[in-house]
Amino acid sequence: MWPEIQKHWRDGIEILVLAVCIYQIYRAFRATRGAQILVGLGTILVVLTLVSQVFRFEVIWWLITRASAILAFALIVIFQPELRDALARLGSKRIFSFSSRRRLAFLERFADSVIALSKKRIGALFAIQRDISLKKFLETGVVLDAQFSPEMATAVFYPKAPLHDGGMIIADDRVAGAACVFPVTQREMRDRSTGLRHRAAIGLTEETDAVAVVVSEETGGISICVDGRLERNLTEKQFRDRLADIFIAGKSLTEPEDDEELDREDTVTPSRDRDMVSD
Numbered sequence: 001m002w003p004e005i006q007k008h009w010r011d012g013i014e015i016l017v018l019a020v021c022i023y024q025i026y027r028a029f030r031a032t033r034g035a036q037i038l039v040g041l042g043t044i045l046v047v048l049t050l051v052s053q054v055f056r057f058e059v060i061w062w063l064i065t066r067a068s069a070i071l072a073f074a075l076i077v078i079f080q081p082e083l084r085d086a087l088a089r090l091g092s093k094r095i096f097s098f099s100s101r102r103r104l105a106f107l108e109r110f111a112d113s114v115i116a117l118s119k120k121r122i123g124a125l126f127a128i129q130r131d132i133s134l135k136k137f138l139e140t141g142v143v144l145d146a147q148f149s150p151e152m153a154t155a156v157f158y159p160k161a162p163l164h165d166g167g168m169i170i171a172d173d174r175v176a177g178a179a180c181v182f183p184v185t186q187r188e189m190r191d192r193s194t195g196l197r198h199r200a201a202i203g204l205t206e207e208t209d210a211v212a213v214v215v216s217e218e219t220g221g222i223s224i225c226v227d228g229r230l231e232r233n234l235t236e237k238q239f240r241d242r243l244a245d246i247f248i249a250g251k252s253l254t255e256p257e258d259d260e261e262l263d264r265e266d267t268v269t270p271s272r273d274r275d276m277v278s279d
């Protein structure tokens, strides 16, 4: 047993490293235009490799090995925009992410705005960008690049206002755009009353790592959606706590923080979720 472990421990580590790399590549590309191409090519390659190895198809095997260099080159060309985005993100991470103090101020403003909309029963859909760019959804709406404020949120979502239809995208603490169309989930809903606004929140967060917040026009209920999981009808406190949990690792949104702690927080990564970072 022991000699076997000694012989194969390197293989174990190699498999682990490969699994982590493949998973990270999948995460980086899952919401991008080329994701389906990548999955398709990967599947074809794996199937062809398996078939050629099992049945010893020498010509197919020869073709696979020869084609891999061309394929690698083709992938770089196909994924050029995504690669550029990913590298830019890597470079900008933490350095350009907005400071804890700004993040906290934004979250408080945001929570107040959502609660005000809920009280007035103004339907709203927000998408807060995290690591994965929401640029392609921004293109479906109207670019604003404006400072976020409760007045701004109410003006945008006010019924009959020109931009009230669709979702608002927030990147860092700014409103990137409004009236954006998000992908609607195709999942069968247990709750048949789940309408398009909520389905769009689920769809977007299934495809990206954004956090979606919905205010129901019908009930005023506030929901948060992360990774395709919708948490509906949160109370004010639950909503604030959930926001804090996601973006500032559980620190209270309402309790003032001392400066020292805030500064220190800039250097650590929150427990479970990533912070909001610019694209």
Ligand SMILES: Nc1ncnc2c1ncn2[C@@H]1O[C@H](COP(=O)(O)OP(=O)(O)OP(=O)(O)O)[C@@H](O)[C@H]1O
Binding pocket: 123, 124, 125, 164, 165, 166, 167, 180, 181, 182, 183, 184, 193, 194, 195, 196, 197, 198, 199, 200, 215, 216, 217, 218, 219
């Ligand atoms: N794909 C989409 N992307 C963004 N917003 C959308 C999308 N589809 C619908 N919406 C928004 O949702 C609104 C319709 O919401 P609908 O009543 O169907 O949903 P709901 O989940 O029942 O919400 P509510 O509880 O507010 O009624 C539309 O007016 C539009 O603003």
